[in-house]
Amino acid sequence: MDTTLRDGSHSVRHQYSADNVAKVTSALAKARIDTIEVTHGDGLGGSSIQYGFGKLSDRELLQAAKPVIGNSKLAVLLLPGIGIKEDLEMAYREGARVARICTHVTEADISAQHMDLAKKIGMEVVGFLMLAHMVEPQKVLEQAKLMESYGADVVYVVDSAGAMVPDHVRSRVSLLVSHLKVKAGFHAHNNLGLAIGNTLAAIEEGVDVVDGSLAGMGAGAGNTPTEVLVAVLDKMGYETGVDLYAIMDAAEDVVRPLMQRPQVIDKSALSIGYAGVYSSFLLHTARAAEKYKLDPRDILIELGKRKVVGGQEDMIVDVALELTRAR
Amino acid sequence: MGRIRVGLLGTGNIGTDLLIKIFNKSKCLEVGMFSGIDPESEGIQRARQMGIPASADGINAILADPSIKIVFDATSAKSHYVHAPLLKEAGMIAIDLTPAAIGPYVVPAVDMNKSTMGEPNINMVTCGGQATIPMVYAVSRITEVSYSETVTTIPSKSAGPGTRANIDEFTDTTAKGAKVIGGAKLSKSIIILNPAEPPILNQHTIYVVLEQEPDQRAILASIEAMVDTVRGYVPGYRLKHPPFFDGKRVTIMVEVEGAGDFLPKYAGNLDIMTSAALAAGEAIACKMLEKGVIQ
Numbered sequence: 189m190d191t192t193l194r195d196g197s198h199s200v201r202h203q204y205s206a207d208n209v210a211k212v213t214s215a216l217a218k219a220r221i222d223t224i225e226v227t228h229g230d231g232l233g234g235s236s237i238q239y240g241f242g243k244l245s246d247r248e249l250l251q252a253a254k255p256v257i258g259n260s261k262l263a264v265l266l267l268p269g270i271g272i273k274e275d276l277e278m279a280y281r282e283g284a285r286v287a288r289i290c291t292h293v294t295e296a297d298i299s300a301q302h303m304d305l306a307k308k309i310g311m312e313v314v315g316f317l318m319l320a321h322m323v324e325p326q327k328v329l330e331q332a333k334l335m336e337s338y339g340a341d342v343v344y345v346v347d348s349a350g351a352m353v354p355d356h357v358r359s360r361v362s363l364l365v366s367h368l369k370v371k372a373g374f375h376a377h378n379n380l381g382l383a384i385g386n387t388l389a390a391i392e393e394g395v396d397v398v399d400g401s402l403a404g405m406g407a408g409a410g411n412t413p414t415e416v417l418v419a420v421l422d423k424m425g426y427e428t429g430v431d432l433y434a435i436m437d438a439a440e441d442v443v444r445p446l447m448q449r450p451q452v453i454d455k456s457a458l459s460i461g462y463a464g465v466y467s468s469f470l471l472h473t474a475r476a477a478e479k480y481k482l483d484p485r486d487i488l489i490e491l492g493k494r495k496v497v498g499g500q501e502d503m504i505v506d507v508a509l510e511l512t513r514a515r
Numbered sequence: 516m517g518r519i520r521v522g523l524l525g526t527g528n529i530g531t532d533l534l535i536k537i538f539n540k541s542k543c544l545e546v547g548m549f550s551g552i553d554p555e556s557e558g559i560q561r562a563r564q565m566g567i568p569a570s571a572d573g574i575n576a577i578l579a580d581p582s583i584k585i586v587f588d589a590t591s592a593k594s595h596y597v598h599a600p601l602l603k604e605a606g607m608i609a610i611d612l613t614p615a616a617i618g619p620y621v622v623p624a625v626d627m628n629k630s631t632m633g634e635p636n637i638n639m640v641t642c643g644g645q646a647t648i649p650m651v652y653a654v655s656r657i658t659e660v661s662y663s664e665t666v667t668t669i670p671s672k673s674a675g676p677g678t679r680a681n682i683d684e685f686t687d688t689t690a691k692g693a694k695v696i697g698g699a700k701l702s703k704s705i706i707i708l709n710p711a712e713p714p715i716l717n718q719h720t721i722y723v724v725l726e727q728e729p730d731q732r733a734i735l736a737s738i739e740a741m742v743d744t745v746r747g748y749v750p751g752y753r754l755k756h757p758p759f760f761d762g763k764r765v766t767i768m769v770e771v772e773g774a775g776d777f778l779p780k781y782a783g784n785l786d787i788m789t790s791a792a793l794a795a796g797e798a799i800a801c802k803m804l805e806k807g808v809i810q
Contacts, residue, residue: 236703237664237722237764269706272683294671294710297679495711502666502720506768509756 189223189286189314189399190216190414191375192443193253194265196405197229198468200448202242208446209244209252212402215438217258219431221414223286225263226253229407229468230499231290232264232271232279238501239270239468246275250282261286263314267499268298273305280309289335290316290346292497293323296331296338303338314373314397315340318348318498321464325359332364332372342371342397347386348498350377350408350457351464354389365394373397376412378404379461381453383412384420391426402435402443403451408460408467410451415439459485463492472501476508486511518545519800522577522607524598525589526551526558526569528675529612532777533587533789534562539776541793543800547583550576551590574598578605584803585796588612591677592684599636608799609636612792613677614684616640620692623794624649624745637795640692641685642784643667643706643719645791646752648689648697650721650767653741655698657733659726663699665689666722668707670714673782682706699723717783718755721767731760738767748794749787750774 192212197204209226216224226249228234228242235242244252246264253262263286264279276287287306289299299315306313315335320328332343345360357374364372374390376383376399387398400414415435421428453461456470465488473491477484490507521537521544523530530551537544549562554571562569570576577586578601585608588595595615602609611618618636622645640648647665654660667689669678678685689704709715738758745752751772758767771783778785 233703236705237724238666238705238720268682269686269708272686292708292710295679295708297676298682298708301680301683494715495709497707497709497711499666499705499707500668500709502768503668505766506718506720506755 189225189263189397190221190401191225191399191411192216192402192405192414193249194225194227194229195407195411196401197227197242198407198471199405199410199451200446201471202228202235202240204249205243206248206252209249210256211442212438213253214256215434215442216402217256217260219434219438220429221260221435222429223261223263224253224257225265225288226250227265230270231267232275234270247278247282250279250284254283263288265290266302267291268302270499273302276302276306276311277309280311285311286314287311288314288316290318293317293320293328293331296334299335300338303335303340307339313340315343316346316375317344318346319466320345320360321347321349321351321356322495325363328360329363329367332368336368336370340370342373343368344373344375345390346375347377348466349464350379350383350461350467352386353380353382354385357386357389358393361390361393361395371396373399375399377407377461377467378409378411379453379457379467384416387412387417388420402439403447405443405447405451406467408470409453409457413439456484456488459488463489465492465496466498468498469501469504472504476504480508480512482508482511517804519543519585519803520545520547520583521796522548522550522580522583522586523589524550524574524577524586526553526556526562527589527677528673528778528782529589529785529789531558531561532785533589533792534558534567535777536789536793538565538567541797543797543804544585548577548580550574574601581605583607585610585799587792587796592681603635610792610796611636611638612788614641614681614688616688616691620644620696621795622648622692622696623748623791624741625652625696639788639792639795641689642669642717642788643685643704644689644692645787646717646719646769646771646784647721648692649741649745650738650769651693651697651699651723653737654723654725654734654765657737658729660699660723661726662701662724663693663697664703664705664722665693666705666707666720667784668709668715668718669784670717670781671708671710672714673717673778673785674708714779714781716781717771719769721769723765723767725763725765728763729760729765734765749790751780751783751786
């Protein structure tokens with residue numbers, strides 16, 4: 189599943205234009221990517237002061253993608269607590285057929301009503317257990333089983349902070365693969381430079397679905413670069429079904445020109461992976477660091493100590509204010 | 516002076532905390548029946564130990580006692596839709612602590628008297644609403660608010676099955692409350708659960724966007740005054756930082772430390788809900804006694 193137009197949205201502060209969406213979607217469809225996710229970085233309803241307003245509404249994003257998506261499936265992301273069931277209904281009307289419902293790794297039960305609805309209206313349901321590095325593998329499995337019981341067709345181990353090393357991935361993915369009846373998935377971030385390696389580890393443990401993003405465009409240092417992953421898997425003898433040249437062109441010719449900043453492992457992104465903090469905090473922290481004249485790393489390390497979870501962007505300012513007071 | 520007999524529906528965390536608050540602190544209320552649907556519930560056992568009639572017969576146990584005048588419903592939105600008409604028919608005033616919101620919203624800090632009097636069913640919005648709406652109102656009473664956005668973060672341990680099944684209802688009701696009571700033209704509500712150990716305190720960030728450039732001093736003074744008002748019934752309510760301005764936007768960050776009556780102090784979100792419900796119930800009951808309602 190490609191998440192250039194969702195996780196990548198964080199990288200452009202949710203300012204994708206209809207033209208960006210159409211071009212990226214066509215390029216992905218042309219390369220025969222199975223599922224294309226298109227939503228605000230924080231999911232349906234994410235456009236807000238807390239996460240940043242989108243240039244386009246979720247409906248407009250979907251309307252830009254649907255006409256050019258060809259045979260690929262259109263997916264949307266939703267975090268209960270931010271997006272609501274009506275948002276899923278809207279997404280379905282606009283052509284989305286895959287609903288990726290995310291909760292923090294310990295809070296699967298808040299997704300029951302959303303998964304239930306998505307299944308009822310005829311969508312494939314993917315459960316996302318975010319910041320999966322924060323708890324033991326057994327706990328991840330326990331929560332994955334809950335999502336399975338709510339109707340999820342796939343349950344993902346999500347390394348939202350890009351904090352996992354391959355062994356962490358193996359221990360979590362293998363449990364899901366051996367104990368779930370439904371498929372298992374893995375979503376990586378590259379903050380420790382391990383996105384490809386972690387994704388390979390997940391595949392070796394039997395994961396069925398993985399995420400990528402063109403040129404790695406995504407939160408923090410970015411996601412697993414789709415085009416690189418395809419090349420690697422090709423070389424290893426896997427049948428990806430993806431057109432390698434077309435996906436390389438998509439990354440280089442369509443996505444790179446619209447990047448607003450390079451997807452690199454700079455000091456902040458590295459600190460995010462190191463501290464185990466949600467990747468989308470990167471740009472918000474940079475802004476707070478500038479405003480309050482702090483080192484972003486200090487803010488990120490403190491957020492990690494507090495075990496802050498995804499969605500808590502307001503805590504960035506809270507920490508910044510406290511650090512300023514302490515100075 | 517006598518007391519008004521009340522029923523408590525729902526024997527979980529919120530119901531039990533309310534039971535203990537009424538038992539310990541209330542002047543005008545006494546609990547006539549504490550009823551839920553789970554016979555194994557710790558709440559029911561605790562009530563019995565306290566000498567309070569308790570039952571696992573749900574609303575039936577309450578309807579069976581016509582001396583009950585006010586009923587606090589701390590079950591779930593879905594259940595409250597069933598309970599509300601039954602309570603109305605029985606002539607019992609309903610104080611709804613779920614996001615069902617059949618009746619008007621009541622946020623004691625804003626204007627209790629107007630909205631509680633005479634209504635057969637009043638709604639306590641949500642725990643997030645009780646914490647954030649006073650802040651939105653504190654701003655809107657000074658200047659026009661075009662948009663408010665509230666982010667409520669609660670410790671996972673304080674989120675029971677009722678909350679978890681009602682996430683959408685929570686955000687919907689909280690946002691509506693911010694408009695209707697808080698005075699915002701448009702509003703959005705976000706809720707986040709955080710499982711960190713030791714549990715975090717309940718915290719809220721309230722972003723308020725104004726139509727005009729702010730009179731910062733007036734707004735700050737209004738916020739401080741409102742914080743004091745809320746502290747009148749929720750002593751653990753406080754600003755985390757001085758509110759700050761960014762053009763036409765003001766950011767307010769509050770945290771709520773629970774009283775620790777029954778629930779641990781980190782469950783400030785539940786405490787503010789029960790404290791607000793108690794304040795509303797108390798106001799209705801004391802008024803009834805003043806008017807000489809026969810018990």
